[in-house]
Amino acid sequence: MMTNPGNRVTQGQFSFLPDLTDAQITLQIKYALNNGWAVSVEYTDDPHPRNTYWEMYGNPMFDLKDPAGILMEINECRKTFPNHYVRVLAFNSVRGVESPAMSFIVNRPKNEPGFGLTRQEGPGRQVHYTITSYAATKPEGERYS
C-alpha cells in the first residue's frame, strides 16, 4: 500500500502539506523574526532521516528585521541547488534553549524515488532494519540530476 504517494520526504514542519508558496514562507519567517530567532538556510541531497546536519548556505542571518532578505537568500539557494532539499531553520538562542525552534523544507527535488527497506537477519533470527534512499546510491551532487 502506498501511504505516501510520490515518496515525499516528510521532515520538519508542514512537510505533509503541499509545498509552501513564497507568501506563506514569508509569513512563517516573519513569525520567527518576531520571536527574535535567527533564521538560516541549509541544503542537502541526502534525504536520510538521520541526516540531521545539512550544509549551511551562508551564515545564519542575525539582526534581520524583515523577511525579504531571507527570501532573497532562499531564492539564491534554490537557484544554486534546484534539485536539492533546501530547508529554513529558525534558531532560538535564548540560554537554556539554544536549539532550532522551526525547520521546514522550502525546496525539494522534482523526483523523489523514496527509500528501500533492507532486512538483515542477525544471530537468533533477530532482524535489523536499514532504510536506504534510492537516490543516495549515486555520489553526492549527482543524486537528483
Add this chain to the structure above:
Amino acid sequence: MSEPTIDLRAIWNESGVQAVLDKLDAELIGLAPVKKRIREIASLLVVDRVRRDMQLAAGAPSLHMSFTGNPGTGKTTVALRMADLLHKLGYSRTGHLVAVTRDDLVGQYIGHTAPKTKEVLKKAMGGVLFIDEAYYLYRPENERDYGQEAIEILLQVMENQRDDLVVILAGYKDRMDTFFRSNPGMSSRIAHHIDFPDYTDDELVSIGELILKDWNYGLSPRAKKVFRDYIERRRAQPHFANARSIRNALDRARLRQARRLLEDAGKVDKAALQTLEAEDILESRVLAGVRAVPEQKAGT
C-alpha cells in the same frame, strides 16, 4: 451619477505624515528646499496610494534618493526622518534605518565583497539603507578596487527589490557629482536628488540655541552676541562643518563654563549652572584670532 470623491486631506491626516513633517519643521532649522522636497514626495506617495485604491495605474514609485551637501547640514538626521515618513506612508515595512559606509560594503580580498554587501542589504530589507560618503565606493584610481562590485550588487537590488528597500546615498556635493558621472547607472536609478544648502548665520544661532535647550543650557544676552560673532569668524576658517562645528563649539563652551564655575565661587544656583556667559565663548581661539593650528575635522 457623480463620481465618488475622496478627501485627500483626511487621508493625509490619517497617515500621521503631518506629525513627522511638523517634527521636521520644529527640530530642523532652515533647509527650506529640503523640507519642500520632502513634502512633495510625501504628497506624491499619498496621491499614489489613493490612485491605487481607485484602480488607476500607479507604478511602484522609485524612492531611492541622494542627499548632497556640505558637512553638518543634516543629511543623516533627515534620512532618519525619511525612514519614519516612508514607514508611516506604508512604503517601508519596518521603518528602520541601517547606516553604513564603504567599510561595511566592500571587502578586503576577492570574493569577500559580495557576501558582505548582501549581508548589509539583507539587514536593511524592509527599511532604509543609508550609505554615508557613498562616493568612496568608487575609486577610479584603482581599477582592481572591489567597490565597483559592491555598486553592481547594490544596483541590482535597487532595481529588482524596489518594494523591499529604499537606498539613500549621501555625500559632499562635488564628490557625489563625480561619483554619479562615473556611474550613470546609479544616477539614473535615483529619482530624488536633494541638495542640502549651507546654513546662514542666523540659522546657525538658532541651531545652537536648540542644541543648548536640549542640554538644558542657555546663552546670556551678551553671550548670544558673542556667539554670533564667533559663527561669522568660524565660517571663514577651514573645515567648517555647519551644525557640527556649532555643536563642538558649544561642547567646548560647556567645558569652560564648568571650569569658570569651579574657579569663581564654588557656590552656584540653578541659573548659573544653566547659563553660558560671554567669556565662555570669548576664550575660544577662533575669537582670539590665534590660528596656529587648524581645528581638526570633527566626526565623519
